[in-house]
Amino acid sequence: MKLNYGICFLIKMLLILSIIMRINHLKKKLKIQSVDFIENYTKLNLNLNLTFNNINKRNNKINIAIYAFSLKNGGRSRITALLINYLYKINIFKIFLFTLKIIEEDEYILPINIKRFQITNHLIKIINKNKIDILIYELDELKEINSLNNYKSIKVIYYQHSSSFDWLYDNYTFYKSIYEEFYSSKYIVSIVPFDNDYLFNKWGLSTILMENFMTHEFDFVLSSDLSTKTILLIGRGFAKKKRFHIGIEAFEYIINEIPDCELIIVSKIDGIGKIVKLVNNLDLDNNIRFSGYTSSPDIYFRNASLNIIPSISEAFPMVLSETKIYGIPNIIIGLDYIFNAKGGTIIIYDDEPESLASEAIKIIMQREYRKQLGKEARISMKKFKNYLVVNDWIKLLLSIYKGQYYYNKLREDKQKLSQHDLIKILDNQMKLLKMRYTIFQNITKNKFENFTYMKSINFTKEKK
Numbered sequence: 001m002k003l004n005y006g007i008c009f010l011i012k013m014l015l016i017l018s019i020i021m022r023i024n025h026l027k028k029k030l031k032i033q034s035v036d037f038i039e040n041y042t043k044l045n046l047n048l049n050l051t052f053n054n055i056n057k058r059n060n061k062i063n064i065a066i067y068a069f070s071l072k073n074g075g076r077s078r079i080t081a082l083l084i085n086y087l088y089k090i091n092i093f094k095i096f097l098f099t100l101k102i103i104e105e106d107e108y109i110l111p112i113n114i115k116r117f118q119i120t121n122h123l124i125k126i127i128n129k130n131k132i133d134i135l136i137y138e139l140d141e142l143k144e145i146n147s148l149n150n151y152k153s154i155k156v157i158y159y160q161h162s163s164s165f166d167w168l169y170d171n172y173t174f175y176k177s178i179y180e181e182f183y184s185s186k187y188i189v190s191i192v193p194f195d196n197d198y199l200f201n202k203w204g205l206s207t208i209l210m211e212n213f214m215t216h217e218f219d220f221v222l223s224s225d226l227s228t229k230t231i232l233l234i235g236r237g238f239a240k241k242k243r244f245h246i247g248i249e250a251f252e253y254i255i256n257e258i259p260d261c262e263l264i265i266v267s268k269i270d271g272i273g274k275i276v277k278l279v280n281n282l283d284l285d286n287n288i289r290f291s292g293y294t295s296s297p298d299i300y301f302r303n304a305s306l307n308i309i310p311s312i313s314e315a316f317p318m319v320l321s322e323t324k325i326y327g328i329p330n331i332i333i334g335l336d337y338i339f340n341a342k343g344g345t346i347i348i349y350d351d352e353p354e355s356l357a358s359e360a361i362k363i364i365m366q367r368e369y370r371k372q373l374g375k376e377a378r379i380s381m382k383k384f385k386n387y388l389v390v391n392d393w394i395k396l397l398l399s400i401y402k403g404q405y406y407y408n409k410l411r412e413d414k415q416k417l418s419q420h421d422l423i424k425i426l427d428n429q430m431k432l433l434k435m436r437y438t439i440f441q442n443i444t445k446n447k448f449e450n451f452t453y454m455k456s457i458n459f460t461k462e463k464k
Helices: 002-048 074-088 123-129 142-150 164-170 172-182 193-203 244-257 273-281 318-325 353-365 367-380 386-402 404-413 419-436 451-456
Strands: 062-068 093-099 115-118 134-137 155-159 187-190 207-209 230-234 262-266 288-290 306-309 330-333 345-348
Touching (some): 062 386, 074 093, 074 318, 074 386, 134 142, 134 386, 142 172, 155 386, 164 172, 172 451, 193 207, 193 419, 207 404, 230 244, 244 262, 244 353, 306 318, 306 353, 318 330, 318 367, 345 353, 345 367, 353 367
Parallel strands (some): 093 115, 134 155, 155 187, 187 207, 230 262, 230 306, 306 330, 330 345
16 A cells, blocks of 8 residues: 555656646746747837837737638739738737638638638637737628727727728718727728828828738839730729729720720629620720730730729729839829829819720820820839838837827828828819719718718719
8 A cells, every 4th residue: 555655646746747847848938939029029129110119918929810801803802912921921920810701712822821710700709719919800891890899808900991982982871880880999091091191080080091012013013115005994894883884985985086996804704794785885896805804914014005994982903003013104083082193193083984085095196195104103103112011010010019009109100191182182072072973062071071961961872
């Protein structure tokens, strides 16, 4: 019995010793990780000139989750993939990906060891299980936004890829509802200068302005020689807001002046039966080519002389940035409020195909004018640098992790559009609203910037 007691005692002592050694090992490991975090953060602090010197962290990394719809097709998915790839390289961050869609073929490429979850109805559970510190939320689900606003254990950045005009023209009920929810949100990223610097400021929303990433590096792109009579019309042709019909109707006027002009429509063929029918009814099928969808439309950029964007609203259209990097002039309708509007871009302020055609004919017919616009377009894109956008995101994430005071300070330090430019944009948009819809016939600046008044309007989108 004494022998058995001695063996049991020895086993217990060995177990206790093993636990102590394991605890010491973990302490040592955590201490090393803590030192690594501090060293890495200190380097970032020096590089970015942050306004705070230390961060109290919960673990050896700041856990950041990005919640998106999917990683396939479209500008939003490309931007999301770029954001993930850049943030992944920052060694004080651990990046997670949440998506509504399951993994699909031909998604944009990500680091292979990114931890990914498909979200159904268990978002909070996954957030808690993975100890997420900051969630970058890219969706527009009102119930989910409401739930996250009431969940105080995480910091949520609402990354808005849409402009206020997107919602105003597309779904006015949603326009009122989503901004009502955002009144309870602490951190909102806007990519539209007019929204952030003027409208949201008037509404009292806590937004910060961020540029989008570029999908093409300026220094690695050769300009189009602008020698063809080729016009581009690119996007989701099935989407009503893209208004491809205006571009096609304008093209009927264009070929009356320039019979050998060509329009290339880069869009998925599915869902654009009305567009195809319009082309056939106007007998334009010899001059208009449907190329189908491609995630890399560069082949068309190299040989085009003009791009047209007849959309009723946009936020930061990637096709505008991409064509301008290639030195291609653009015509847009009323989109003076977006980041990349200026430089080699003609903005018209009515929805008439004749107006679009008139400007297009000038550009295609006058070589020197076309070349000057192309030069201005390319130069205007020099200021958009991905490394600057990455730095802004790092500053944003660290400021939010540190606290509301630092986020607000970062917001205040952001350069804003001049009051003159903001009022000019407002005037232009008021004219367009009045022109497009009778419900806004008596709209004034004061009414437009008063969210309580805007909520009182019952907008049924009845055309004037």
